[in-house]
Amino acid sequence: MEKKEILETLQKFGLNEYESRTYVSLVFLGPSKASNISREAKIPQSKIYDILEELMRKQLIEVFDGRPKEFKAILPQTALRCLLEEREEQLKFLKERATIISNLLKPIAPKEEILEGIWVQKGDKYLEVMNRLAEMLDRAKKYVFDVTRDFSYSSKYRESIKKCVRRNVKIKIIGMQINKTNYYRAKWYHAHNIPLRIFEADIHPRILIVDGREVSVRLDHNPLKKRFSFHSIWSQDPSLVTVLDSYMKNLWEKAKPLDFRKIPEPKTA
Numbered sequence: 001m002e003k004k005e006i007l008e009t010l011q012k013f014g015l016n017e018y019e020s021r022t023y024v025s026l027v028f029l030g031p032s033k034a035s036n037i038s039r040e041a042k043i044p045q046s047k048i049y050d051i052l053e054e055l056m057r058k059q060l061i062e063v064f065d066g067r068p069k070e071f072k073a074i075l076p077q078t079a080l081r082c083l084l085e086e087r088e089e090q091l092k093f094l095k096e097r098a099t100i101i102s103n104l105l106k107p108i109a110p111k112e113e114i115l116e117g118i119w120v121q122k123g124d125k126y127l128e129v130m131n132r133l134a135e136m137l138d139r140a141k142k143y144v145f146d147v148t149r150d151f152s153y154s155s156k157y158r159e160s161i162k163k164c165v166r167r168n169v170k171i172k173i174i175g176m177q178i179n180k181t182n183y184y185r186a187k188w189y190h191a192h193n194i195p196l197r198i199f200e201a202d203i204h205p206r207i208l209i210v211d212g213r214e215v216s217v218r219l220d221h222n223p224l225k226k227r228f229s230f231h232s233i234w235s236q237d238p239s240l241v242t243v244l245d246s247y248m249k250n251l252w253e254k255a256k257p258l259d260f261r262k263i264p265e266p267k268t269a
Contacts, residue, residue: 013083015058018043022051023060026073033068058082129232130154133208133216136234137161140210143170145248147199147207151175151185158188165192174199174248174255180266190260197255212245 003024010020018041025041026032032040038048052071055061060079064070073079130153137144137160144164151173153161164171173189173196175182189196206218219231235241 010083013080014087015083018047018051019055019058022048023055023073023079026061026071027076031064031070031072033070035068037071058086127154129218130157132232132234133157134160136208136210136214136216137164139214140164140167140169142211143172144211145172145174145207145209145245145252147174147204147248147251149176149204149206150182151189153185153188161189161194162192165194171195172197172252174251175258176201176204178258178263183263183266186258187260190258196258197252198258199251199255207244207248209241209245209248213241215241215244217244 006024007017007020010023011017015023021041022037022043026037029036029040034048034052035045037043037052038045041048043051052061052063056063059074059082061071061073064072074082134154134156137157161171171194173194175186175196175198177198177200178186186196207215209215214236215234217233219233
C-alpha cells in the first residue's frame with residue numbers, strides 16, 4: 001500500500017489531512033521535535049502544535065517533557081484500534097439516534113392521511129385496483145356504498161369487507177343484475193348480512209365511496225370483452241366526493257332490494 005493510500009485510509013478513520021500526514025511522518029521519524037515533524041509532514045510551523053494537541057487527545061501520539069518537547073507515535077496497531085473503537089461508538093450513537101428520529105418522523109397512518117387532488121390509473125391491472133379498493137375499506141368508519149357490475153373481488157377485498165362488518169361499518173352493495181355467472185359472488189355478501197340491491201343498467205362505472213370523504217370510480221372501456229382496459233380515478237376532493245356521495249345515496253333509493261329467496265339457484269352443468 002502506497003503512502004497516499006495510507007493517508008486516505010486514515011482520513012476514513014476520522015483524521016483530517018494534516019493529522020494523517022503528521023501521524024504517518026511521526027511513525028517513520030520516531031521520537032521527534034515539533035520542528036522536525038512540521039518539516040517532514042510539510043505542515044506550516046504555525047499549525048503543527050494544534051495538530052499535535054489533537055492527536056494527543058485522540059490517543060495517537062504521546063509527548064515527552066523536555067526542552068524542547070519530543071513527540072512519539074503510538075504503535076499503529078494500537079492507534080488504529082483506538083480509532084476503530086471511537087468510530088464504532090459514533091456508529092452506535094448514530095444507530096440509536098436513527099431509531100428515535102425514524103419514530104418521530106413516521107408518516108401519518110393511511111387511515112388518518114388527508115390527501116388532495118385526483119389519482120388516475122390507466123390499464124387492465126384488475127387485482128391492483130381491487131386491492132386499492134380494499135385499502136379504502138380499511139379506512140372506513142361509518143358507511144360504504146359500492147356499485148359493482150358483477151360483484152368482482154380479490155381475497156384482500158373480501159377480507160376488508162369482513163373487517164368492516166366487524167367494525168359495524170354499514171355497507172350497501174348495488175349490482176347491475178344477477179345471473180348464473182355472478183350469483184354465488186353476490187350471495188357471499190348476503191351470507192355476511194350485507195344488503196344488496198339491483199339497479200338494472202347495461203353499463204355503469206364501478207363506484208366505491210367511503211364515509212362521504214373519498215371515492216374511487218372505475219371507467220370500463222369495453223366490459224363485454226373478457227379482458228378489457230379501464231381508467232381508475234381516486235380522489236378525496238370534497239366537491240367531487242360530495243356530488244358522488246349524493247348520487248350513490250339516490251341510486252340506493254332507486255335500486256330494487258334483492259331477495260335471494262325469490263331467485264332460483266343456477267343449475268350446475
